Amino acid sequence: MKKYIFVGYCSLAFCSLISAQDKSVNFRKIKELGGIEEYLYQPNGMNVLLLQDNASPVATVQIVYRVGSKNEVLGITGSTHLLEHLMFKGTTAFNKKNGNTITDVLQNTGAQLNATTWYDRTNYFETLPSDKIGLALQIEADRMRNSLLLKEDKEAEMTVVRNEFERGENDPNSLLDKEIWAAAYIAHPYHHSTIGWKSDIEKAPIEVLRNFYNTYYWPDNATLTIIGDFKKENVFALIEQYFGKITKAPKVMPQPYTEEPQQYGPRKIMVKKPGELGVVNKAYKIPGALHEDLPALNILGEIIGSGPSAILNKAFVDTQMGIYAYASATNFKEVGLFTIGVGFPTTSKHEDIDAKISEVIAKIQKEGVTQDEVNRVVAKISAQTILARDGSGVIASELTEAIAAGDWTDFVTGVDRLKKVTPSDVLRVAQKYLVDDQSTTGYFVPKQSGSNEGQDQAKASNFKPEKEPFYFRHPNHEKEGSFENEIAADNAIVKGTEEVTATIEKSASAYKREKVAGIDVVSVKTSAKDFVTVSASISLGNYANENKNLMVPALTTSMLSKGTTLNNKFKFSEKLQKLGVNININASTTKINIGFKCLKKDLDQVIVLLAEEVRNPLFDQKEFENLKQKFTGNVQQNLNDPSERGSIALTQAIYPKANPNYSSSVEEDLTSIKNATLEEVKAFHKKYFGSASMHLVIVGDTEGANLNSSLKKSFKNWNGGVVETMKFEEAKKVPSKTEVITIAEKPSAELYIGQYTGLKRADADYLPFYIANYTLGAGFAGRLMQTVRDNDGLTYNISSELGGNIETGGYWFVNASFNPALFQKGLDATMVQVNKWVKDGITSEELENKKTNLIGSFKVGMSTTSGMARTILNFIDRGLEPSYIEQYPKDIEKVTLEEVDNAIKKYIQLDKLIIIKSGSLDKNGDPLKL
Incomplete structure (x- = not known):
């Protein structure tokens, strides 16, 4: 197999020597914006987007087909997604029989690869060493027209996709969301979810999939995107080599034309299944992504649904009516939903939550929002737009959705559209779209509680619902830059190998390491421009083995964002929001993790806020009681989660209780939450928060960022923390x-x-x-x-x-x-x-x-x-x-x-x-x- 790839690469290298003048004549430049160049490959009508960045020897190759689940009809729902799965099963050149499957060949280069299907598009992508761009293009061209699509592969893959469907059915929020879309849109093809109805998944014949493939998988229905380290003339030659023989579609590609009829009054649906929390989701019809009202709707969603200052958070979470609350607007091509959702304990009634949501909407429609609120959201999104584009893979993902919405330039101009929004625009869209007669309300009613039997682990994570595409293999997709989970032992090590100097800029020492205000600081300058990422940890020593309340670390870190002695939680949150920064601080039973990403120019301000948060928390009693209710609700949900229940049962079977890898039961965790006191939290904070064991790594555009001076100023005389060798009861192999x-x-x-x-x-x-x-x-x-x-x-x-x-x-x-x-x-x-x-x-x-x-x-x-x-x-x-x-x-x-x-x-x-x-x-x- 390695020999095969080597020979292929040699031929690509030879090809790159061919005169670019002979090849580039077929590429007509359409436009250039934000460093992205758009070309039309004239022989077959394929769109090409190029974003060159030669700072790191990595590139992402992606192809987006303008076909999604909206192109399906009843009886064949889910076909686009099932076809996406089959596109990995093999082509005439890459297949199992030849010993060179697509996944084998790409993964053996170190590539990250996947594919997603969504309402308006399907995409395939690989992020890989840039000297393998040719291999990626060869594979994408081959499966564009030479996929095998065998009946036996379809039969095997059908049960795989059905299991993916079943996994979604396990989740109450996912199930409720699907039912709401089906009720809100009765005619438009967004009516059915991308994964389709179960019976269609099971019964769609291979001929349907082949027909989809032969109808829509053509170059004039695709956008090829290449981002990262390449030379344009070489890329033109490679595209010519692999896509040049593929013609345009032989027939006009049919498009759906069904329009949603007028809705005459509110709709309501109810889902009853086992669960621990009630849910009310209220959704309103809105237009597509490029409509002039979408920027204002997006801002409205942020103002009422994101962060401690959000109206919904104040109305539900702060009053203990709800465990979580959110609002968001979809950004699909044709139509969408603006959804307000609240999860709440069973002590509240669905009707009361529903009525309160209506009160919140009525107040917004009467009073509107302020200029300061709009400014904060725009500043936040502007900064986060820059910060999110950390790596070619992330950029490709964002471009995918802009392409699917109908105009890739919105990837560049989207923030400018937001900056034009005024408070009167937000008031207008609230009055225009949040109309009861155009609403669909869904209730999730938990039928019964789960049974624990000592096998569950606390998981006090916030529910953050998102409409996300279905992935080819990975049901869970963690967003880049997330510090929500404890850093896994070797998750990053898999990706840490040779040639680091290709990304790290040369200096007297590539890694500057020194003690600053008692903190062990490592600074690494890379080719990133205008932003940095900070990741830090503090050891908890033997806390987990001292028979203490194991919920206190998580409760403590969660309390840090609930206000400081200098700023209440609203003011503190608003300061971070203006910078577009999320400071993530969380704890396991062995470690505190801290992380954030910010613009270089804002680093000093963020360090000041970080120091304020970890050194001077307010620790308000009322906030603590609210937090305990939220933790209780989140932990209870594990009772009905087969994955959580199984995982914890496994660790309990392997480890003794005095080992930090042992997971406590839900009953134990609920008792720990109930018994936890604010005094315990304060004592924990006083003992473990400090510089004694703290490591901090900053990576990115560090030159001139002045981290050290910021740390010295904000963390001067910060004492505390422990340095301990872990002591614990050893585990041993147990009988089967x-x-x-x-x-x-x-x-x-x-x-x-x-x-x-x-x-x-x-x-x-x-x-x-x-x-x-x-x-x-x-x-x-x-x-x-x-x-x-x-x-x-x-x-x-x-x-x-x-x-x-x-x-x-x-x-x-x-x-x-x-x-x-x-x-x-x-x-x-x-x-x-x-x-x-x-x-x-x-x-x-x-x-x-x-x-x-x-x-x-x-x-x-x-x-x-x-x-x-x-x-x-x-x-x-x-x-x-x-x-x-x-x-x-x-x-x-x-x-x-x-x-x-x-x-x-x-x-x-x-x-x-x-x-x-x-x-x-x-x-x-x-x-x-x-």
């Missing part, structure tokens, strides 16, 4: 065990198979076992995905992972989701692969491919400031130097096949596996009878 957790009315069940390994990151066996695990189940080319998913069609997602704190001895586990009726078959198929992996090890070819993958992925992972900051922080938290970035690939290269195979046999005993089955299964693991 099978446990079933029964949760009613969940169409997708979760499987966990796991075992304690005791591996620590510093152990010599860690990297060999890490590579072994990566071969089994990490990434698109993992054995489990290629067999249980791709061959057998039994699951949407299956993975093999390493879990646990890297200092305390970790564990290994497999996780997959299955329809309850297919659960035993899925378990059996998974065990076939696990048994083979343990008994036979991996092959030498697999080892070389995984090494290439891990090392090559550096160029992708390190091309963003967020990725680099988290990776370096991960290193120094482990006691390593930042320069370990250069050593890591050498350590990977040194691993031998013998070491890998020995590690598997040493740490996995097939007779001591823990198996957890979680979902709508009876005590025997059979499907519940409904």
